[in-house]
Amino acid sequence: MDGDKGTSALSKGSKTKAKILKTALKLFSTKGYKATTVRDIAGAMGVKQSALYNHFKNKDEILETLIGDLTSSAIVHLFDDRDPHEAAKSGKALLAGIGTKFKLLSFDGQNEALYKLLMQEMFRNERVREIYNEHFYQENVKKLSTYLFMMMQEELIRSSDPLMLANEFFAPLFFYQMQVSLLKQDKKSTSSVVSLFEKHVEFFWESIRIEKKESLF
Amino acid sequence: MDGDKGTSALSKGSKTKAKILKTALKLFSTKGYKATTVRDIAGAMGVKQSALYNHFKNKDEILETLIGDLTSSAIVHLFDDRDPHEAAKSGKALLAGIGTKFKLLSFDGQNEALYKLLMQEMFRNERVREIYNEHFYQENVKKLSTYLFMMMQEELIRSSDPLMLANEFFAPLFFYQMQVSLLKQDKKSTSSVVSLFEKHVEFFWESIRIEKKESLF
């Protein structure tokens, strides 16, 4: 019934369902859930409103489905699941990778829409808040803090509160992602913000790294 | 007609108008603008819906007024207007002051509601986006970067890109403010985030300050 995306032999049915979700996401993220009507969604895909009810029980179920998809979205899976110890040893490269991932996600249309939906619904929908907090925030910050802790043990970075550091690394990336999203909405240039992603990684790393001992000289 | 707030001799009329705005802000920030009905607002203040139309042309005008108030809100005036040179000389104390201000604002009910309204409407209302960008973001970051530039000249902090630094200082404060707002919504403990405000200032300052020359020894 579901799953199996990417298969070209999909029954037309599930293709339509996917189209509804895609269209709804675009509209929800632009106008907000409440301000988007069932007619808007149907109209945008060249179909009458009643057709949607063959695929979803009601409007709420469309939102629920999108919210459910959030959990498997790219924005909640920041880390490749490679060996943690190896990852930690790579030091700055690991952080640079995360920075780049954030930057790229800012420019991925699908992710951008999900991000905007998240930001708008978070404040009025407890379930969205829960997903944001557990999957998007907590999970990533915790994972990051364990990496940072390992880096401390490897004496790559100075010893301090890993959770604090993880937050300090995470927060600006989140913020810059928001800035990109806002600028793009008005078709303004994003170049100044884009450079901030890299500058952040650089600045952060310089703040925590242990200067190589001049024992070589 | 307007202005003159704080005067106890206010005509009852403007008191009602203020009450409408206060109630509407509370509801808008909780349920979102579109999901809040005129009946909701009237009901919350124990009055019939039609009464509101003696004070505002329509529902939109209530939102417009609240948005207009954003400009004069505390969240856009982070800096006391004391002498810039004096402020810059105070170094870390200046940053600590801003950090504290952010923290306090997170726990001010009025500000919290405005913040939530801002966050929700920003993505679908161009005017809100403009106010956020110009008054809340740009203005503060620019001001902060001039302070940081002065600190560089005073050799209090290391020389680098002031605008980048300003963003790096600003972003986590913004993020932590959001976190507090979300946690409070579910009546969860905010203590861990609260400490992050101070830790951020500490971490940031340690990252940029120039270690006192050991010329004294």
Added chain:
DNA sequence: AAATTATATGAACAAATGTTCATATTTAAG
């Protein structure tokens, strides 16, 4: 106290919106 102004009420309306359903049309299976 009378008159004027400001504010509140109740009832009503039109438009918008989510939803249903009987029927038509398309697609897939036997």
Added chain:
DNA sequence: CTTAAATATGAACATTTGTTCATATAATTT
């Protein structure tokens, strides 16, 4: 080709929602 299942349509519905307005009540001024 026939049949069965899936999907789309048009029309209608019950609510919800923003708004208006004539009238009532309260407050302020003269």
